[in-house]
Structures are given as structure tokens and as C-alpha cells.
Amino acid sequence: MPSLLENCRNFFDTDNLYKILNVEKTATEKELKKGYHRQSLAVHPDRVGKDEKDEATQKFQTLGRVYNLLQDKTRREIYDETGDIDEENDVTQDRDWYDYWRLLFHHITMTDIKNYKEKYQGSEEELKDLKEAYIDAEGDMDVIIDSVLCATIDDEKRFTDILADLIKKKEIPKFKAFTNEKKSKKNARKQKADEEAKEAEAHAKKLGINDEDSLTALIRKRQDSRQAASNDFFAQLEAKYAEPAKKKSKVDGKKKKK
Template sequence: MGLLEQCEEAFGTSDLYQVLDVRSGASEGEIRRGYRKVSLQVHPDRVTEAEKEGATQKFQILGKVYAVLSEREQRAVYDEQGIVDEEADVLKQDRDWEEYWRLLFKKVTVADIKEFEDKYKGSEEETADIKQAYMDFNGDMDRIMESVLCSTSGDESRIREILGKAIEAQELPAYTAFTKESTNRQRARKRRGEKEAKEAEAARRELGLEDGTDSLKTLIQKKQKDREKEMDSFLAAMEAKYRGNSQKGGKKAAKKGKK
């Protein structure tokens, strides 16, 4: 049975993008985050013993789906022809999909996040992400602030300034949701942000994460289920950016070495 048939049987769709719950034009980071999010839901360690066999099968299929969509040539074949090259090395090789998953989503510490945040904020990459979020959400600042990595209520004025300048330069359309947002809504968002910041700081202190040596997994495990999902989502997004930056740095270094 081919991969598309396996997806249809296990997930009710043969569309690889739908399996990972991402759009067809998703970026590499979005695909990675989608893979992590869906695979966490069926991870064999997170289900009952009775569900383990089915979960293991789904987990392996998800690994193959990600392997296809994260490999440029394989994804191009799928996008253009709607088929999967079953003879491709990414599918033929006898891969330990559990080990593959753990290598992709290696633990990230609080120190890693702080280092990433320091480099990310104010960078061209952050500016591009802010503009993309503005377009994706039609100027809705609530969703923009939720979407942009590492952003807090204290970053809103800076983010607004970036968007305002881009609108003035006609790089972005002037969405009413942004240009005419009410003061009451801005104040409500600020109150939510301040409350969440206090809760996060209290949790960090309670769990002894000041020195940055503990894994975020500790925090995830001790949070309530609804908050755990939010942290999983943030962690996946941060990891995708953090690892992506590392790979870019390696490529740049390699190019310099060739000159």
C-alpha cells in the first residue's frame, strides 16, 4: 500500500497537507510545526495501551509525510503531479521514525529561548514575520500579537510602528482592523498580556527555571492540559525558527569556506 493510500486509511484523506493540518503553500517552518503538532496527538507514549498499535502506525505514516514535504524535490513532484515517489530514499530506507522524531525535536532549554529571542527581536526575520502576520490576519492585532514569536504586550508599540511605516511606504495595505482599532480593544489586549506575563513569571519561579538549565518539557508537563497545548505550539514554532537559523548559519559558513 502506497503512502497516499495509507494516509487515506489512517487519517481519512490522501492530501498530505491536510494530514499535517497545514495549507498547500505552507512554509518549511509551518510544515515542521504541523508535523510536530499532529504527531504529538498520536505519539505512542501519549495513548493508552489499547490504542498503541494504531498510534504507532499513524506516527510512522506522519514521519513519511513530513519526509516527503520537507524534501524539496519530493514536494515538487507531489505538488505538480499529485503523486509520491515510493522509490525515493526518504521512503525506502529502513528508518527508525521514533528516533527521527526525537532528533528533529530535540529538547530546547530556557537559555536557548533567551538566546534566540535576543537575536530574533529587531531582526529582518522578525520584521518579515510581523508583516506576514499582518497580511495573514488582515490587520487584526490580537492575532498578530499571538502569532509573532517572542512578542509580549511590551512589544506592541514597536510592532505597531513597524507596520505603520510599512503601510505609509505602501508596502502593506491599510486594513481597517489595524488603522481604526478601538482604544478599548487595545487596553483589553494590554491587560491580558500583563496578566499572562505575571502567570508565566510565577510558573517559572515555582518550577525553578531561573538558571535556564531545565528543559521546557518540565514546564509543559506541570502545566494544565489547555496550557500544555499552547506551550507545545509555541515550542514547535520556536524550535522551527531556532533550528532553521542554525542551519542557515551553517550554510553561510559553508559558502564562505568555498570562496
């Protein structure tokens, strides 16, 4: 069986455990957990097809073992000092990493998404994200809408007005893709959005599910069509504000939240 470091090199092209979690060597326990959460969303086996499932599962398990080691103070100190890993005393190799992940992180609900959307839209955070998306996409509205959290075709007019004002104030550069966008491109974007909405609605109707599940289906449809795990709508949203699952303890034979 390959060692943990061998798996790290195989799946992440590095044996630097901190780099795998995308954190600094001085990372706090909270920063380690946040880094693990972000990375686990990007490599979670549920995000790939059957053909890639086995490899994705191994990568997910490797990531879990990396986090588990670094959050153990003693094992982390040994790794920091020597660069080696004591695998002989690693009792986590056979752990169910799916269950471990679910214990650590709160499951996102549609209510969470709606609440976040209400706080996010129109905020300084959204404005910052919009500016960055505009510059990164060089004014391509297709990419901008796909990049900004919670954005849909309904936000296009609002985004256009905001960006036009920022260009006028010279806070962002002027890109031809934005200022000279052809009407045919706008129409194609609207048509695509309408088709996705109809597909989600039809899917919900077929399964007899409610509007919230229909929204979930639409989100899943969007992430499937983009095929961009690290930038996908649902993953970004979870990584931004998901809360850790609350620990439970048994009191008088009954479970009670701390």
C-alpha cells in the same frame, strides 16, 4: 493491520507521500528532512490530550514511516516509478518512532530560543513576518502579536510604530482594525498578557523552578490557549532553525563526535 498507504489516506487524506511531507517530488534529502521535521512538530503526540493520544501516536508513526521510505533511495525510486510500496520488506514497522525522532533532531533549549530571539528581533526576517501577519490579520493586533515569532505584549508599541510608518509610505494597506482600534481592546490585550505572566510565575514558584523554566511554562501556556498546532510559537521556532542531532561513532571503545 492497515497498510502504510491506507494509514496515509486515513490520517492525512492523501496517499501522496510527498504531499504528506509538504515537499516537491524532486525534494533533496535535506528538504525531505526539513519537511518531516515541520510536519512532525505539528502532529507530535505530546501536543494533544489523553483522549486523542492513541490516534495522534498512529499519525506520528505513519509520518515517520513515510519519511523513512522516501529517504531510502531504492524504495523511493520504486515508489516514484510504480506508486507502490514494498511493505513485505519494511523492517521499520515496529521501530520506536519517538527514539528515531530524537536521534534525528536536536532538542531546543531556552538558550537557543534566547539566542534566536536576539538575532530575529529587528531583522529583515521579522519585518517580513510582521507585514504578512498584519495583512493576514487585517490589522488585528491580537492576531499579529500571536503570529509573529517571539512577540509579546512588550512589542506592541514597536510594532505599532513600524506599521504606522509602513502605512504612511503606502507599503501596506490601511485597516480600520489597526487605525481605529478601541482602547478597551488594547486594555483587554494587556490584561490577558498580565494574567498569563502571573500564571506562569505562580506555576514556576509552586514547582520551585528557575526563570528559564518559567519562560517555558509561559510559552506552553500560550500554545495551549491558542490551540493552533501549525502556528504555535514553539513549533514555529523549532521548525525555523533547529539543527539536526550530530551523529556519533565509537572510537577505541569511547564515543566521539564527528
